[in-house]
Amino acid sequence: MTIESASRKLVKEFRSRRTLRTGSLITTVFGDSIAARGGTVWLGSLINLMSDFGIGERLVRTSVFRLVQDGWLQSSQIGRRSYYSLTDEGCERIAHATSKIYAEPTSDWDERWCLVLLAGLDASQKELVRKELGWLGFAALSSNMLAHPTPDEAALDAALRRLGSDELIIISGKTVRNALAMRNLAQDSWNLAEIDAAYAGFIKRFSPLITAYGKDANVLPKSAFMVRTLLIQEYRKVLLRDPLLPSELLPESWSGSAAYRLCRNLYRAVHAPADAYLSDILETVDGPLPPVSGEFMQRFGCLD
Amino acid sequence: MTIESASRKLVKEFRSRRTLRTGSLITTVFGDSIAARGGTVWLGSLINLMSDFGIGERLVRTSVFRLVQDGWLQSSQIGRRSYYSLTDEGCERIAHATSKIYAEPTSDWDERWCLVLLAGLDASQKELVRKELGWLGFAALSSNMLAHPTPDEAALDAALRRLGSDELIIISGKTVRNALAMRNLAQDSWNLAEIDAAYAGFIKRFSPLITAYGKDANVLPKSAFMVRTLLIQEYRKVLLRDPLLPSELLPESWSGSAAYRLCRNLYRAVHAPADAYLSDILETVDGPLPPVSGEFMQRFGCLD
Numbered sequence: 094m095t096i097e098s099a100s101r102k103l104v105k106e107f108r109s110r111r112t113l114r115t116g117s118l119i120t121t122v123f124g125d126s127i128a129a130r131g132g133t134v135w136l137g138s139l140i141n142l143m144s145d146f147g148i149g150e151r152l153v154r155t156s157v158f159r160l161v162q163d164g165w166l167q168s169s170q171i172g173r174r175s176y177y178s179l180t181d182e183g184c185e186r187i188a189h190a191t192s193k194i195y196a197e198p199t200s201d202w203d204e205r206w207c208l209v210l211l212a213g214l215d216a217s218q219k220e221l222v223r224k225e226l227g228w229l230g231f232a233a234l235s236s237n238m239l240a241h242p243t244p245d246e247a248a249l250d251a252a253l254r255r256l257g258s259d260e261l262i263i264i265s266g267k268t269v270r271n272a273l274a275m276r277n278l279a280q281d282s283w284n285l286a287e288i289d290a291a292y293a294g295f296i297k298r299f300s301p302l303i304t305a306y307g308k309d310a311n312v313l314p315k316s317a318f319m320v321r322t323l324l325i326q327e328y329r330k331v332l333l334r335d336p337l338l339p340s341e342l343l344p345e346s347w348s349g350s351a352a353y354r355l356c357r358n359l360y361r362a363v364h365a366p367a368d369a370y371l372s373d374i375l376e377t378v379d380g381p382l383p384p385v386s387g388e389f390m391q392r393f394g395c396l397d
Numbered sequence: 398m399t400i401e402s403a404s405r406k407l408v409k410e411f412r413s414r415r416t417l418r419t420g421s422l423i424t425t426v427f428g429d430s431i432a433a434r435g436g437t438v439w440l441g442s443l444i445n446l447m448s449d450f451g452i453g454e455r456l457v458r459t460s461v462f463r464l465v466q467d468g469w470l471q472s473s474q475i476g477r478r479s480y481y482s483l484t485d486e487g488c489e490r491i492a493h494a495t496s497k498i499y500a501e502p503t504s505d506w507d508e509r510w511c512l513v514l515l516a517g518l519d520a521s522q523k524e525l526v527r528k529e530l531g532w533l534g535f536a537a538l539s540s541n542m543l544a545h546p547t548p549d550e551a552a553l554d555a556a557l558r559r560l561g562s563d564e565l566i567i568i569s570g571k572t573v574r575n576a577l578a579m580r581n582l583a584q585d586s587w588n589l590a591e592i593d594a595a596y597a598g599f600i601k602r603f604s605p606l607i608t609a610y611g612k613d614a615n616v617l618p619k620s621a622f623m624v625r626t627l628l629i630q631e632y633r634k635v636l637l638r639d640p641l642l643p644s645e646l647l648p649e650s651w652s653g654s655a656a657y658r659l660c661r662n663l664y665r666a667v668h669a670p671a672d673a674y675l676s677d678i679l680e681t682v683d684g685p686l687p688p689v690s691g692e693f694m695q696r697f698g699c700l701d
């Protein structure tokens with residue numbers, strides 16, 4: 094199979110899905126492509142771009158309108174044209190997701206656990222904390238305790254500020270015996286099997302593309318853009334649910350590492366022709382998009 | 398009131414109690430007096446000694462028999478006389494209690510908490526751990542977590558060996574925020590009010606003696622022995638229930654510190670004449686008891 098036919102198959106499968114989340118895909122295009130190239134786009138050119146995925150003008154307009162309502166995007170009218178850019182809040186959300194999605198898996202765990210004690214909270218506060226810290230990958234080891242080995246400190250700080258509870262107790266500590274029992278307890282508390290299966294599904298979907306690319310690196314700019322976008326769309330869906338545990342706490346057969354390598358390698362293969370395609374198709378008020386930011390090249394370790 | 402009349406009043410009050418725990422009092426005499434002076438005594442002389450408290454020969458014999466059954470004492474027959482000494486296990490128990498009872502309160506807490514997670518245990522195991530570690534002053538912060546700021550490490554090790562559970566997780570850690578909430582949670586988890594009230598009762602009972610001693614230091618050897626014994630008997634009843642929290646975690650009005658100072662001062666006043674009395678009354682197979690051990694003089698900081 095050539096990379097062209099593999100990408101056609103990928104897009105076809107994507108278009109055949111019953112629930113096509115256009116808003117989510119546009120968020121991926123903004124987060125993966127547009128944010129690194131100025132962050133603003135003329136709606137007409139975005140409509141052109143999304144038509145590649147079989148998404149019609151009307152659906153793009155509705156989705157963009159919703160993304161404005163949800164605080165992701167803002168619009169400005171210049172002449173007869175509408176331009177959309179990320180809001181400050183949208184930029185922050187993207188930056189936070191970006192710091193995870195394109196990051197190399199770390200393995201420098203100091204064996205310390207971050208424990209969150211909920212004992213002093215009432216039932217509704219507990220529920221709120223469980224939900225908020227659940228987004229950060231914390232698992233409930235028991236009804237009154239959440240834990241994570243390597244929490245995202247900045248995100249935790251922000252979440253705790255939002256929660257604003259004076260009764261919430263955070264303890265940083267190490268096991269002094271039965272480290273293994275703690276690992277087992279923790280592993281049982283996360284839904285690792287489900288996430289592992291999602292990574293395996295991701296690998297299954299994208300491995301034909303990397304195989305095809307290995308045989309013939311000639312990929313058309315348009316296909317490169319579509320592959321890159323669907324790659325990040327699918328990868329981030331799993332990754333942002335992943336508690337990102339240190340490797341010491343993962344099962345031997347964990348698919349996350351293989352999924353990371355596949356995603357990185359395919360991204361390295363397609364990002365440049367994809368950006369060439371974006372330069373052709375997307376427009377700002379000043380003409381084509383500016384070149385990619387310096388930070389962009391640091392994705393997945395390094396894109397060079 | 399003279400110290401003689403104050404001691405008579407003390408002993409009278411003790412003798413009037415409905416439940417006179419002879420075994421417990423004999424344990425105090427062994428732990429406080431005999432252990433530091435060779436550890437062996439002729440039963441006949443012990444019967445003489447206990448008669449001061451209004452305890453008859455028969456009750457002493459029954460109690461001593463029970464203490465043998467409970468592993469505290471062992472007997473040896475030499476001629477027509479029975480000698481009782483502490484077993485190895487009895488010595489260990491006494492040594493453990495001694496290390497607490499006569500110790501100066503420490504205040505060198507490093508702000509670290511010892512947390513014991515029970516999440517992996519079944520209900521009956523949890524109950525067992527809660528009970529065992531309850532003896533060591535651990536409090537349940539929630540249904541699946543016990544905590545102590547400054548556990549007795551050796552006793553904890555021994556308890557964990559006895560419990561032998563591979564699922565029991567011990568974490569040593571510090572609060573990284575809301576240290577106050579942790580303190581409040583912990584304080585609410587111990588029954589400090591009850592222990593504080595017991596210390597206050599102890600102070601009320603023994604302050605007339607220290608006041609009387611302040612006016613006239615002339616105390617008869619026999620009274621000195623009875624005061625010393627009842628002093629330790631009553632003090633240890635409270636102290637061994639006390640989780641011995643660092644001062645940072647105690648309420649401002651905590652009676653434990655005043656109780657300690659009172660106990661130490663009165664002990665310093667009466668220990669020497671009491672030992673003179675023991676030299677007169679108690680007998681070993683070689684005659685009178687040997688002199689007190691060097692360690693003895695280190696009680697309550699220092700007895701000199």
